[in-house]
Amino acid sequence: MRKVLIVGATSAIAQATARVLAARGDRLFLAARNPERLEAVRQDIAVRGGHAVGAFAVDMTALDRHQALIDAAVESLGGLDLVLIAHGTLPDQAACQGSVEATLEAIQVNAVSVIALLTRLAGLFEAQRKGSLVVISSVAGDRGRQSNYVYGAAKGMVSIFLQGLRNRLAKAGVQVLDVKPGFVDTPMTAGFDKGGPLWAKPEQIAKGIVAAVDRGRDVVYLPWFWRPIMLIIRHIPEGVFKKLKL
Amino acid sequence: MTKTDDRLLGWGRYPRLPQRATALTWADDALPAGTDWLPRGLGRSYGDSCLAPAGGLQLHMTGLDRLIAFDPATGLLRCEAGLSLSDILAFAVPMGWFLPVTPGTRFVTVGGAIANDVHGKNHHVQGSFGDCVRRFALRRSDGRVLTCSPTENADWFAATVGGLGLTGVILWAEIALRRVASPVMDQETVRFGCLDDFFALAAESEADFEYTVSWVDCLARGKSLGRGLFMRANHGPAFGAERRRPARRLSVPVSPPVSPLNRLTLSLFNWAYYRRPVPRRAAVHYQPFFYPLDAIGGWNRLYGRDGFVQWQCVTPAEAGPEPVREMLDRIARSGQGSFLAVLKTFGSRKAPGLLSFPRPGTTLALDFPMKGRATLDLLTALDGVVRACGGAVYPAKDARMGAADFQAFYPQWRQLEGFRDPAIRSAFWQRVTEA
Ligand SMILES: Cc1cc2nc3c(=O)[nH]c(=O)nc-3n(C[C@H](O)[C@H](O)[C@H](O)COP(=O)(O)OP(=O)(O)OC[C@H]3O[C@@H](n4cnc5c(N)ncnc54)[C@H](O)[C@@H]3O)c2cc1C
Ligand SMILES: NC(=O)c1ccc[n+]([C@@H]2O[C@H](COP(=O)([O-])OP(=O)(O)OC[C@H]3O[C@@H](n4cnc5c(N)ncnc54)[C@H](OP(=O)(O)O)[C@@H]3O)[C@@H](O)[C@H]2O)c1
Numbered sequence: 001m002r003k004v005l006i007v008g009a010t011s012a013i014a015q016a017t018a019r020v021l022a023a024r025g026d027r028l029f030l031a032a033r034n035p036e037r038l039e040a041v042r043q044d045i046a047v048r049g050g051h052a053v054g055a056f057a058v059d060m061t062a063l064d065r066h067q068a069l070i071d072a073a074v075e076s077l078g079g080l081d082l083v084l085i086a087h088g089t090l091p092d093q094a095a096c097q098g099s100v101e102a103t104l105e106a107i108q109v110n111a112v113s114v115i116a117l118l119t120r121l122a123g124l125f126e127a128q129r130k131g132s133l134v135v136i137s138s139v140a141g142d143r144g145r146q147s148n149y150v151y152g153a154a155k156g157m158v159s160i161f162l163q164g165l166r167n168r169l170a171k172a173g174v175q176v177l178d179v180k181p182g183f184v185d186t187p188m189t190a191g192f193d194k195g196g197p198l199w200a201k202p203e204q205i206a207k208g209i210v211a212a213v214d215r216g217r218d219v220v221y222l223p224w225f226w227r228p229i230m231l232i233i234r235h236i237p238e239g240v241f242k243k244l245k246l
Numbered sequence: 247m248t249k250t251d252d253r254l255l256g257w258g259r260y261p262r263l264p265q266r267a268t269a270l271t272w273a274d275d276a277l278p279a280g281t282d283w284l285p286r287g288l289g290r291s292y293g294d295s296c297l298a299p300a301g302g303l304q305l306h307m308t309g310l311d312r313l314i315a316f317d318p319a320t321g322l323l324r325c326e327a328g329l330s331l332s333d334i335l336a337f338a339v340p341m342g343w344f345l346p347v348t349p350g351t352r353f354v355t356v357g358g359a360i361a362n363d364v365h366g367k368n369h370h371v372q373g374s375f376g377d378c379v380r381r382f383a384l385r386r387s388d389g390r391v392l393t394c395s396p397t398e399n400a401d402w403f404a405a406t407v408g409g410l411g412l413t414g415v416i417l418w419a420e421i422a423l424r425r426v427a428s429p430v431m432d433q434e435t436v437r438f439g440c441l442d443d444f445f446a447l448a449a450e451s452e453a454d455f456e457y458t459v460s461w462v463d464c465l466a467r468g469k470s471l472g473r474g475l476f477m478r479a480n481h482g483p484a485f486g487a488e489r490r491r492p493a494r495r496l497s498v499p500v501s502p503p504v505s506p507l508n509r510l511t512l513s514l515f516n517w518a519y520y521r522r523p524v525p526r527r528a529a530v531h532y533q534p535f536f537y538p539l540d541a542i543g544g545w546n547r548l549y550g551r552d553g554f555v556q557w558q559c560v561t562p563a564e565a566g567p568e569p570v571r572e573m574l575d576r577i578a579r580s581g582q583g584s585f586l587a588v589l590k591t592f593g594s595r596k597a598p599g600l601l602s603f604p605r606p607g608t609t610l611a612l613d614f615p616m617k618g619r620a621t622l623d624l625l626t627a628l629d630g631v632v633r634a635c636g637g638a639v640y641p642a643k644d645a646r647m648g649a650a651d652f653q654a655f656y657p658q659w660r661q662l663e664g665f666r667d668p669a670i671r672s673a674f675w676q677r678v679t680e681a
Contacts, residue, residue, distance in 0.1 A: 012271065012309065036274075037272055040272075040312050040314075041312070043312065043313070043314055043315070044312035044313050044314075047313035047314065047315060047316050048313055048337060049337075186271075187269065187271045187275075187309070190268060190269060194253075194267070195251045195252075195253060
């Protein structure tokens, strides 16, 4: 019966994870941008018999609302054992290349808002000396590629931030889990052709996230086969890599 | 990009039409622009009724899978239309509720079950799926959202139940669940030696058993024509449930290059299945009882790359056993038997949909490996028998019936055409109405 805050609760991966956690009896506080969708997700959890104790509508790029979100969750749940940060956008790389605004907006949503929230949460978790901070980054953050490097840079920034935070919070016994999914069949990837073995369902990713939390893992690639794939991709020499069409 | 992607075919993997796909995850997501798209559930329809016209777009509904409300006093469930019956059962059975009507697989969506007004083994008691639907919301491409029930927008309700997905996108539905005492079924199995014995057993069983269905040995001929096993069951009392939890699901990951389902294995299977020792009475978990094929994920791949065709008809009660006898005789003589030949009688309840398939009479369902001309010719001959006696063939399982036959089976099709959303069309509808 953990006290769980889910940020970006309307994301397909977050919804699937919320169902798994609720089925285990965890108490959930849900935050998302769109109030109607947030309510649909809360209802779904509640009708399934889960404890969706509260909901909070917030655009995560409104950094000055983060403390109010944390306070509402802490008050409603009576503390925090686990925070899952799942919100994100997949920017159009071509549009970013032609627009500073689009580039900075993608970085704002995918990196700055996450780091801002984590900064506030870190003190709380360090002080309570227990709990788990779980953030969905991406395999895209492992290496910059021409097709996707704005998103990749933002996710990569989050991953490096998590590394440092883990190093700091390990002393306090706090888990900092970096979740790196590959291709997942969700609205974020609506424009993609989803055939082939590399595509996973949000339910699979959700199970993987919960298992990784249970095992106290630091970094998890989901599904697992992305770990060897990314190992290879990270080790291709830059002289070769820059000539590839990736 | 358009290509034939196995995930985007019907369950029989024939015909192989190029399809594109997108998804509706929230009720207010934009609908596809343009025309020739089709809502799609879990793709458990066998032929092309769950396919867009060649090159068209499928609108996948399975992300719209949230529960909205449940009243534990009455069993009324409101849920989004992409939710699967499997998820409903996982939620409801532990609380002592069950679906009043379920088809032979639990991996179908609520929207798909409505669109084909699917039936189960208890048609003579509960009718078809539309009979347990109290209300639903229908979204049209012009932006309207209609709430439909047997009393509100009743014409749209009737057109959409059994409406083959053509009238619009079903967003959510209210389903009246029914009480059960346990997840266990109390089942009897009776071997019968010929077709007349089937009809006698059916008549004798319907008063005392909610569920009745038979497997028929479709290679048997002469005196044994129509022999098989008659299964009849009721929901059981609360005992033995835990002992009989269903086994883990197996799955067929890829199509074998040569299908193991051939004439030899077919003969052996039918011979052995008919003779297999069956306990006359047994308590079985609801999953193997209702969904024996769901135990093997992707079993449809066993038919190999050419796929297979299902064929299901209903012959009117007035026509008696003769058309069924004639069909079984033709099948036995063709040597193209079916592994799963299923025979069942429908009750007399009038189905709620304009184009619903169930009607009083006898229904026969078969599947055949797709062997080109020979298979198609046999099925055309069977269509002829059905047409001659005033019956109908089931669109959810069809990949090939002729337009003239369809229009004779469903003269109401023109009315449905009037309710069709101008943006929506299926490969099936194009085939049977525009030829
Ligand atoms: C093993 C097996 C056993 C079966 N047994 C039976 C049986 O006993 N009785 C029976 O009646 N059928 C049976 N069927 C057929 C199956 O129940 C139907 O084809 C069912 O409609 C499939 O539902 P689906 O969610 O897979 O929908 P799909 O096959 O993907 O689509 C079916 C139709 O529903 C429409 N549709 C789907 N979602 C929506 C929506 N949200 N809004 C509007 N339209 C929508 C589609 O456009 C299409 O016309 C069986 C199938 C299999 C594979
Ligand atoms: N899908 C993949 O292939 C994949 C792969 C690797 C990593 N990921 C990551 O997984 C996470 C979940 O994504 P998903 O695949 O589940 O996609 P999704 O269903 O599209 O979810 C994205 C969510 O982010 C929310 N969001 C976007 N901007 C926001 C903002 N400014 N404030 C608050 N919420 C905002 C969206 O809310 P609205 O509904 O209000 O728009 C939506 O709920 C993301 O971090 C994503 O980067 C996904």
